[in-house]
Amino acid sequence: MSRTGETLMAMYEAMRARFGHRGWWPSAAATDVETAEGKPVDPATLPAEGRLEIAVGAILTQNTNWINVEKAIRNLRQADCMSVGALYAKPQAEIAGLIRPAGYYNVKAKRLKNFIARVHEGFGDDVEAFLDRSVSTLREELLSINGIGRETADSIILYAAGKPSFVVDAYTVRIGVRHGLLSPEDDYEAVKELFESSLPQGVDLWKDYHAQLVETGKRYCRPQARCEGCPLEHFPHDVDV
Secondary structure, three states: OOHHHHHHHHHHHHHHHHHOOOOOOOOOOOOOOEOOOOOEOOHHHOOHHHHHHHHHHHHHOOOOOHHHHHHHHHHHHHOOOOOHHHHHHOOHHHHHHHOHHHOOHHHHHHHHHHHHHHHHHHHOOOHHHHHOOOHHHHHHHHHOOOOOOHHHHHHHHHHHOOOOOOOOOHHHHHHHHHOOOOOOOOOHHHHHHHHHHHOOOOHHHHHHHHHHHHHHHHHOOOOOOOOOOOOOOOOOOOOOO
């Protein structure tokens, strides 16, 4: 393992020691469910509705917090809309009303309809067939859907498809830059490549690593850093970059 990889794993162990396994995706119907052995459920073993819910959540969580996304998902469930066929048939305006708690609901309803249309038209409503392809093929198709960016695509691949594609967000970049692992000029793909090439290959590890970074970023590595008590406090860092 490279020196960078060793540093990243040491950081992961420090975060996990503090927060425990995060059990993401943060959905009661999805990957935070654990087996009796304490291992996360493989998305491939979930029913189609569970995998679809993760994908829907990834689209809705853009620019909002998970609590609001949960409210939107609850509305979709109560309206019997948590299936590709039901979402495809539902008018966009009605979907917008159901997902209103997630914010930017008109924009997100359009993005959700774009995703659903691709699954419906190309895979006959079979979200499992849509997801069960190679990472490169799936990522290319997701990025071709209007409104789905790289973070959302990688979230769907990692958490809904259960395939290795590291998710990069603002927390990942901020923590990486402050700890000298990244340059402020590094783009999304460069950051993604650093983590994927340095860490051991493993879907469960990559899921939990992303979740640990989010938790650390939310609590400590904010735009105005709160280093005292941070699990990464003892790693070399510079909050002024």
